[in-house]
Amino acid sequence: MQSTPTLVLVMGVSGSGKSHIGKRLAEAIDADFIDADDHHSASSIAKMSRGEPLNDGDREGWLETLAGFFRDHARRGRSLVIGCSALKRRYRDLLRRGAPALRILYLHGSRELLLTRLHARQGHFFQGDHMLDSQLHDLEPPGDDEAIRVDISLTPEEIVSTFLERIDT
Structure with missing residues (x-):
């Protein structure tokens, strides 16, 4: 069991590779991986399947659930990577309530x-x-003070290694 777990949010719009990169990153740091899409409500999945974007209300309980995963892993001393769009600063702030060192x-x-x-x-x-x-319109890109930005045109290996080189260990 680790004393100081590494908690990571892999964020971006759909198609950016959150799940693929998140799984690779989790393997590299010996962490669990959670795909946030697996935790949407049935009504949210139905809405997106109809081509309807989610609103803040649709996302609130979902984000609380994800923050709880970070909180639980931190309490247990276990590292965790979650792949989640986290389009807006307030969404990321909510996730940080479960993981202040996110x-x-x-x-x-x-x-x-x-x-x-x-x-x-x-x-x-x-x-x-x-x-x-709709996601690109809603996206509030994090600044350098909030996140490490990596271009998805790089290979998955390059993305993971770039991130790992730039985080404080």
Whole structure:
């Protein structure tokens, strides 16, 4: 059991690679991984499946659940990586209530690259260009004081190694 767990939020819009990068990062630091999409309510999944963006009210309970995962892991001394869009500063602030020492990896990429990835994805509830545009509109990109920004055009290995080189250990 670790005395000081590493708690990481891998954030970005849909198609940025949060799940893939989050899993690789979790392996690299011997942490658990949680995909935030697995914890949406049935009504939120149905809404997104219809191409309707979520609003702040739809996200509130979901974010509280994720903050609880960070809190629980910190209490147990276990490292955790969560892949979550966390589009707005207030969402990230809520997650930090569960993990004051939260480190954030912001996966950033061009709309064109994101769309290419989304169109290639099979069997995901997030559908349509409109949904991506809605996320890009709502996105409040974190500043350098809040997150480490890494471009998604890099390989997954380069993304993980760049982040690990830049976090305080």
